[in-house]
Amino acid sequence: MNYRKLFPGIIAMLGLAWSGANAETVKIGVVLPYSGGAAQFGEQIDRGMNLFVSQHKEAFGGHEIELIKRDSKRPGGDIAKNAVQELITREKVDLLTGFVFSPNAMASAPLINQAKVPMVIMNAGTAWIPKLSPYIARVSFTMWHAGYPMGGYASESLGCKTAVVGFTNYPPGKDSRNAFTTGFEKAGGKVLEAIPMGGPRQVPDFTPFFQRVKNAKPDCFYVFVPAGNHAVAVVKTYANLGMRAAGIRLIGPGDITQDTKLQDMPKEAAGMITVHHYSADYKTPVNLAFVKAWKAAYGADTTPDFMGVAGYDGMAAIAHAIKAQNGAVSADGTIKALSGWSYDSPRGKITIDPETRDIIQDSNVHKVVLKDGRMMIEVIGTIPQVKDPCKANGIGKCK
Secondary structure, three states, rough: OOOOHHHHHHHHHHHOOOHHHHOOEEEEEEEOOOOOOHHHHHHHHHHHHHHHHHHHHHOOOOOOEEEEEEEEOOOHHHHHHHHHHHHHHHOOOOOOEEEOOHHHHHHHHHHHHHHOOEEEEOOOOOOOOOOOOOOOOEOOOOOOHHHHHHHHHHHHOOOOOOEEEEEOOOOHHHHHHHHHHHHHHHHHOOOEEEEOOOOOOOOOOOOOHHHHHHHHHHEEEEEEEOOHHHHHHHHHHHHHOOOOOOOOOOEEEEHOOHHHHHHHOHHHHHHEEEOOOOOOOOOOHHHHHHHHHHHOOOOOOOOOOOHHHHHHHHHHHHHHHHHHHOOOOOHHHHHHHHHOEEEEOOOEEEEEOOOOOEEEEEEEEEEEEEEOOOOEEEEEEEEEEEOOOOHHHHHHHHH
């Protein structure tokens, strides 16, 4: 019986020291897509988590962790919800993490409210997810971290007076559409049309959607898709239809220039402008060391992307929460420990906003360049330490 969890006040009053022999084993439920088309995303986060653990065993304050992994497979929500229920009721996990897709996190929120198990989101970017539970914190991003500043940049720096938005038709896509539209129109631009382009499970044929955009002749075409193979298909379709020659600039969040997919893209990817919070090409000392360690662990031909760094940073956050609570993890204690927590990440300084439990981080303007036969990301601008603009401005469900 774990008397320390049952009687924390008595233990504290007795002043008992918990040595390594008495250290807690903290059970962490990990919900990620380990199979199917999204398995590449799960692998990135999983590798990031494991890399942090292998490098920073001391960060957990002498406590052991047990990662109990479940396959969410797809973004529908039902499989993830069932996995979360099983992790809470049968495995009795102390904390939940992972969650690539927003619908999976959304479907699971009522369960964590009922059981009071904290959730640390490592990807799912729909802005208002933390509003669903006081026990959710996020270390990744919101769609507004990229979409909103991209709207302003497109109007003010790229000279785009008109734009069309193309988006994958599920919550993050709608959120990204709203973020860009708000920022673009606030800066004086006009969105001519917003086009839903299929769902996140299968890569659609983008040709009819892109031809419709070409016919509309906007200055900019803002695209959100859920990274991976969707992103490669976007750039190939843009190239095949000669949209650059037609004077239409392709822009978007960094999901469409994912590090792991850049080398699969045609030469027309060069010159694309996105806004994002991470690239493996960042030249900071922390990121250079991170990428070097990643390649040593997983192979010289591998590279981390924004999901990989989220897995790494997410474990740093979890380690901090475990150490701060001396292994006796609770929902309230975890959120208290993470409120205001800052970390020198490979992406730069990150902080958990104590008001929103969401991430504060730099939003960087990326330009894709072709150098020595390799597609690379070059940072051409930075909006420092951005709080989620959706919550900061009290927009829609973020109010």
